[in-house]
Amino acid sequence: xxxxxxxxxxxxxxxxxxxxxxxxxxxxxxxxxxxxxxxxxxxxxxxxxxxxxxxxxxxxxxxxxxxxxxxxxxxxxxxxxxxxxxxxxxxxxxxxxxxxxxxxxxxxxxxxxxxxxxxxxxxxxxxxxxxxxxxxxxxxxxxxxxxxxxxxxxxxxxxxxxxxxxxxxxxxxxxxxxxxxxxxxxxxxxxxxxxxxxxxxxx
Numbered sequence: 001x002x003x004x005x006x007x008x009x010x011x012x013x014x015x016x017x018x019x020x021x022x023x024x025x026x027x028x029x030x031x032x033x034x035x036x037x038x039x040x041x042x043x044x045x046x047x048x049x050x051x052x053x054x055x056x057x058x059x060x061x062x063x064x065x066x067x068x069x070x071x072x073x074x075x076x077x078x079x080x081x082x083x084x085x086x087x088x089x090x091x092x093x094x095x096x097x098x099x100x101x102x103x104x105x106x107x108x109x110x111x112x113x114x115x116x117x118x119x120x121x122x123x124x125x126x127x128x129x130x131x132x133x134x135x136x137x138x139x140x141x142x143x144x145x146x147x148x149x150x151x152x153x154x155x156x157x158x159x160x161x162x163x164x165x166x167x168x169x170x171x172x173x174x175x176x177x178x179x180x181x182x183x184x185x186x187x188x189x190x191x192x193x194x195x196x197x198x199x200x201x202x203x
Contacts, residue, residue, distance in 0.1 A: 007080040022071040022085040024112035066090035
């Protein structure tokens with residue numbers, strides 16, 4: 001992407017920038033960038049905007065420390081809007097919410113719930129709350145977790161071969177949950193698994 005090729009003149013030197021979570025696809029916020037803001041974003045790796053109200057540059061998180069770490073930038077087909085993919089360091093919205101679009105209802109792509117579930121499992125691993133099944137699994141150790149994945153895999157296969165759709169979905173959900181716990185026990189993330197699948201499909 002050549003910064004000078006973008007359509008800066010349409011909005012008097014500004015371009016709207018939509019920030020998307022690079023992992024789960026949620027729209028986090030929308031702001032405006034001028035050339036300097038985009039240049040700083042690309043050079044520093046932290047998403048930076050132009051504040052229309054204050055008439056100055058500002059890096060998201062410079063006060064709250066909830067930075068947006070840049071993954072990549074994509075202009076649209078008319079080169080007058082930007083899609084910024086980033087990873088969050090804490091809530092993006094000043095109201096303490098993950099996104100600026102969560103004020104009334106949680107706006108999240110269906111499959112992105114897996115990212116939420118992974119975060120819940122990670123939190124259980126860190127805090128080890130008593131009474132939590134996830135805590136019990138993690139404290140039992142990786143061999144027990146691996147055994148559970150094997151058991152759930154067999155039950156899923158049996159449900160597919162001889163059960164109904166509801167049974168298959170329930171067993172598949174159990175299998176997926178235990179697989180996420182297994183990955184967490186090895187300090188691996190779902191994103192790493194996705195990268196393997198992408199490589200296999202040439203993406």
